[in-house]
Amino acid sequence: MAYSLINDGFAIVEGALSHPDLEELRGAVARLPSRHRGGARNLLQHSEFIAAMATAQPVKALADAALGADAFPVRALLFDKARAANWKVPWHQDTAIAVAERMDAPGFMGWSVKDGVTHVHPPADILERMVALRIHLDHCGLENGPLRVLPGSHRHGKLDEEEIEHWRRTTEEVSCCVAQGDVLVLRPLLLHASSPAQSPSHRRVIQVEYACGPLPAGLRWFERPTQTFPATTADSRKSRSAAFMPLHGSNSLPALQNPKASGLPTLKRRKRRASSRSCPATAFDLQASP
Numbered sequence: 001m002a003y004s005l006i007n008d009g010f011a012i013v014e015g016a017l018s019h020p021d022l023e024e025l026r027g028a029v030a031r032l033p034s035r036h037r038g039g040a041r042n043l044l045q046h047s048e049f050i051a052a053m054a055t056a057q058p059v060k061a062l063a064d065a066a067l068g069a070d071a072f073p074v075r076a077l078l079f080d081k082a083r084a085a086n087w088k089v090p091w092h093q094d095t096a097i098a099v100a101e102r103m104d105a106p107g108f109m110g111w112s113v114k115d116g117v118t119h120v121h122p123p124a125d126i127l128e129r130m131v132a133l134r135i136h137l138d139h140c141g142l143e144n145g146p147l148r149v150l151p152g153s154h155r156h157g158k159l160d161e162e163e164i165e166h167w168r169r170t171t172e173e174v175s176c177c178v179a180q181g182d183v184l185v186l187r188p189l190l191l192h193a194s195s196p197a198q199s200p201s202h203r204r205v206i207q208v209e210y211a212c213g214p215l216p217a218g219l220r221w222f223e224r225p226t227q228t229f230p231a232t233t234a235d236s237r238k239s240r241s242a243a244f245m246p247l248h249g250s251n252s253l254p255a256l257q258n259p260k261a262s263g264l265p266t267l268k269r270r271k272r273r274a275s276s277r278s279c280p281a282t283a284f285d286l287q288a289s290p
């Protein structure tokens with residue numbers, strides 16, 4: 001059985017971005033005006049280039065494949081993990097969204113402000129209509145503290161501590177080891193964790209989160225890009241859109257929904273066990289779909 005976004009809550013799109021695209025993205029990351037140790041927030045606001053990338057091919061096509069053509073980016077973060085700027089995260093779901101302003105609404109709880117932006121935990125049905133694209137700017141092997149996931153855990157709404165512990169004990173985790181230019185497509189409700197990096201090299205990931213509809217009760221998403229770039233950047237905009245035209249094409253997209261339909265090599269899953277294993281992208285069992 002192949003990993004799929006629908007059944008397993010994640011998929012890895014290999015070689016989604018070309019080397020020139022990656023070089024440009026690395027440049028945009030280097031130009032970010034403010035950084036924390038380990039990353040940065042609000043990239044759609046702080047980087048015109050990253051905002052453009054999030055709404056252009058080939059990146060937007062991945063979000064569309066998951067959510068439909070109405071997908072739009074609502075938040076982007078940089079995670080830059082290395083031995084010198086390191087962390088681990090316990091098993092959790094991503095349950096916070098960024099909104100334009102606080103407005104009490106049924107089912108929206110746990111308001112907070114992060115880097116000046118209002119966040120809240122919405123009801124599960126909002127999160128079920130979202131997807132995150134983790135764009136890898138560097139190789140990420142086991143030594144780089146990759147994301148670990150529990151396949152299928154996204155299909156049961158928000159989980160409490162006891163349920164998380166049950167998933168942890170009964171489900172074989174998958175370590176998402178990927179190459180630079182690969183994109184890990186992830187449902188926010190998928191249980192995930194990560195361990196500290198052992199390697200001095202960087203593990204830079206741009207995580208762009210997409211939604212596909214308005215929020216209820218007058219709430220508004222934060223950072224919905226308006227695509228109004230200054231005229232003076234027209235030339236660079238032109239080269240940007242050329243850089244972000246479809247590269248690997250449409251044929252990798254059906255694999256997100258139904259790998260068997262694509263006819264492409266797919267990621268084969270072994271029987272679940274309550275143990276750990278690692279699955280570097282290059283070492284996944286690749287098999288052509290029947």
Ligand SMILES: O=C(O)CCC(=O)C(=O)O
Nearest residue numbers: 079089094147192193194
């Ligand atoms: O990139 C990582 O190591 C984990 C990030 C993460 O899980 C999160 O911030 O929700």
